[in-house]
Amino acid sequence: MRDYIQFYLNGKKQKVSGEKISSTLSDYLRYQKGLRGTKVVCAEGDCGACTVMVGDSDEKSYRSINSCIAMMALMDGKHIVTIEGLSQDGEPHEIQKAMVDNNGAQCGYCTPGFVMSLTDLYEQKTSVTEKNCRNFLTGNLCRCTGYGSIIDAALSVDPKKAKSLGALYSGLSIEKNTDAIEIKTPNFEFYCPASLKDAVELKKKYPDMRIISSATDLGVQINKDRFEPHRLIFLDKVPETHLLEVNENEVKIGARVHLSLIEKAYEGIEDEFSNFLNLFASPQIKNFGTLIGNVANASPIGDTLPFLSVMNAKVILVSTKGEREVLFKDFYLGYKKLDMLPEEMILSITIPRRSKNEILKLYKVSRRKDLDISCVNAAMKMTVTNGKIDSFAVAYGGVGPTVLRLPVLEKKMIGLDFDADNFRAQSHEIKNEITPMSDVRGSSEYRHLVAKNLFQRFFLEASKEVSL
Numbered sequence: 001m002r003d004y005i006q007f008y009l010n011g012k013k014q015k016v017s018g019e020k021i022s023s024t025l026s027d028y029l030r031y032q033k034g035l036r037g038t039k040v041v042c043a044e045g046d047c048g049a050c051t052v053m054v055g056d057s058d059e060k061s062y063r064s065i066n067s068c069i070a071m072m073a074l075m076d077g078k079h080i081v082t083i084e085g086l087s088q089d090g091e092p093h094e095i096q097k098a099m100v101d102n103n104g105a106q107c108g109y110c111t112p113g114f115v116m117s118l119t120d121l122y123e124q125k126t127s128v129t130e131k132n133c134r135n136f137l138t139g140n141l142c143r144c145t146g147y148g149s150i151i152d153a154a155l156s157v158d159p160k161k162a163k164s165l166g167a168l169y170s171g172l173s174i175e176k177n178t179d180a181i182e183i184k185t186p187n188f189e190f191y192c193p194a195s196l197k198d199a200v201e202l203k204k205k206y207p208d209m210r211i212i213s214s215a216t217d218l219g220v221q222i223n224k225d226r227f228e229p230h231r232l233i234f235l236d237k238v239p240e241t242h243l244l245e246v247n248e249n250e251v252k253i254g255a256r257v258h259l260s261l262i263e264k265a266y267e268g269i270e271d272e273f274s275n276f277l278n279l280f281a282s283p284q285i286k287n288f289g290t291l292i293g294n295v296a297n298a299s300p301i302g303d304t305l306p307f308l309s310v311m312n313a314k315v316i317l318v319s320t321k322g323e324r325e326v327l328f329k330d331f332y333l334g335y336k337k338l339d340m341l342p343e344e345m346i347l348s349i350t351i352p353r354r355s356k357n358e359i360l361k362l363y364k365v366s367r368r369k370d371l372d373i374s375c376v377n378a379a380m381k382m383t384v385t386n387g388k389i390d391s392f393a394v395a396y397g398g399v400g401p402t403v404l405r406l407p408v409l410e411k412k413m414i415g416l417d418f419d420a421d422n423f424r425a426q427s428h429e430i431k432n433e434i435t436p437m438s439d440v441r442g443s444s445e446y447r448h449l450v451a452k453n454l455f456q457r458f459f460l461e462a463s464k465e466v467s468l
């Protein structure tokens with residue numbers, strides 16, 4: 001049992017203990033280590049100025065994350081590389097050189113974040129096209145330079161010359177830290193158990209203890225003083241939480257699997273979902289944030305929830321009494337109210353795979369296409385045989401206190417002819433099962449209209465796939 005965390009920072013081993021583990025990674029870098037190349041602008045994961053690269057022994061690769069919302073406590077066993085760690089012997093990295101050569105910075109405040117996100121692009125060995133550059137820069141804002149010259153810089157890098165972080169730190173092998181951590185200070189306790197048995201016992205002992213996953217939700221709440229952490233448990237060393245299994249019938253995803261891995265796992269087996277995840281947040285958020293965090297956060301506009309609902313996913317809860325399975329559609333009891341006891345936690349989720357004759361469409365409607373919170377999101381799944389609808393599932397987010405299935409409408413759709421008149425007629429019924437409110441993202445009337453229009457859009461899109 002350790003009472004400190006240990007990790008590497010730009011190739012050098014570090015130990016941190018006590019209250020310091022509750023600070024953000026960006027504060028640690030800037031104020032404890034004097035690495036002020038990492039900037040903080042928004043402190044809520046939106047602008048990318050704080051982007052750093054993080055590697056660990058499991059993934060054997062590095063990914064970008066937002067250090068402003070990542071708590072230090074979550075860094076055990078990682079190798080953190082900051083903008084200062086990219087250059088070697090005073091020689092800038094090829095990406096840094098390209099930014100200079102292409103006039104990729106004016107005030108320069110955003111620049112380290114851009115360089116780190118482009119490092120991620122090269123690190124993932126993605127083909128360097130303009131589209132991919134734009135995708136990898138979704139989480140980075142520049143207010144002065146404009147994106148043209150930054151993208152020119154990205155495209156001008158010679159991939160053969162751009163050293164990977166593995167090559168830059170070739171002598172370093174990040175050892176796997178499997179031992180448990182317990183850090184107690186007068187104001188803050190942090191537990192990182194090494195087995196599921198220890199994790200459930202701890203949760204039984206302290207039922208009010210909050211589970212922290214990657215803190216892409218919790219970190220924002222902490223920074224904005226909406227949540228003060230006193231006692232946290234982190235399940236990263238529980239092997240079962242890293243499960244990611246794809247078989248013919250279902251996909252099983254553990255609590256600690258981040259969204260970028262899930263996006264990749266679904267590529268080719270369910271492109272509707274992997275393409276949809278492309279619209280979820282930014283690479284920095286998905287490289288760290290988890291699907292289970294999205295589920296447990298229980299936001300009515302959580303983007304993965306409509307998909308999980310129509311796919312009839314099962315949430316696997318665990319406690320000292322063993323495992324308990326809850327159907328996803330029954331998991332939410334009201335606004336942020338879950339069918340989960342205080343001593344329970346989510347271990348994993350099982351998502352059935354779609355059969356070939358099922359048509360699935362996922363929708364996200366937000367003010368901006370990228371890095372925006374949904375106003376309304378939706379998922380619809382259907383089968384049609386000989387021109388008649390024989391199964392129908394629809395779930396909406398952003399139109400009630402939680403993600404909603406529409407059981408009355410679903411029932412009415414079954415047995416109807418698959419035609420425009422029926423979809424138009426039934427779209428008028430949606431209003432009876434949703435209760436959207438008005439807020440900054442859209443009025444109740446607007447949300448009613450969007451829900452109705454998405455339903456009709458589904459008909460138009462499904463028409464191309466239905467064989468009558």
Ligand SMILES: Cc1cc2nc3c(=O)[nH]c(=O)nc-3n(C[C@H](O)[C@H](O)[C@H](O)COP(=O)(O)OP(=O)(O)OC[C@H]3O[C@@H](n4cnc5c(N)ncnc54)[C@H](O)[C@@H]3O)c2cc1C
Nearest residue numbers: 045213214215216217218281289290293294296302303346
């Ligand atoms: C800039 C930005 C953009 C975002 N964009 C989107 C978006 O496009 N769509 C969207 O839906 N969300 C978005 N989010 C929200 C967030 O990234 C997601 O909800 C993410 O999936 C949360 O995962 P996490 O691992 O970081 O959870 P955490 O923040 O660690 O935890 C979230 C909640 O889940 C609970 N929890 C975590 N693990 C467990 C467990 N095993 N058992 C029980 N409870 C648990 C925690 O106690 C907490 O209440 C965005 C956030 C930011 C900062």
Ligand code: FES
Nearest residue numbers: 041045047048068
């Ligand atoms: S400071 Fe804006 S994303 Fe971290």
Ligand code: FES
Nearest residue numbers: 106107108142143
């Ligand atoms: S150079 Fe000023 S914000 Fe990008």
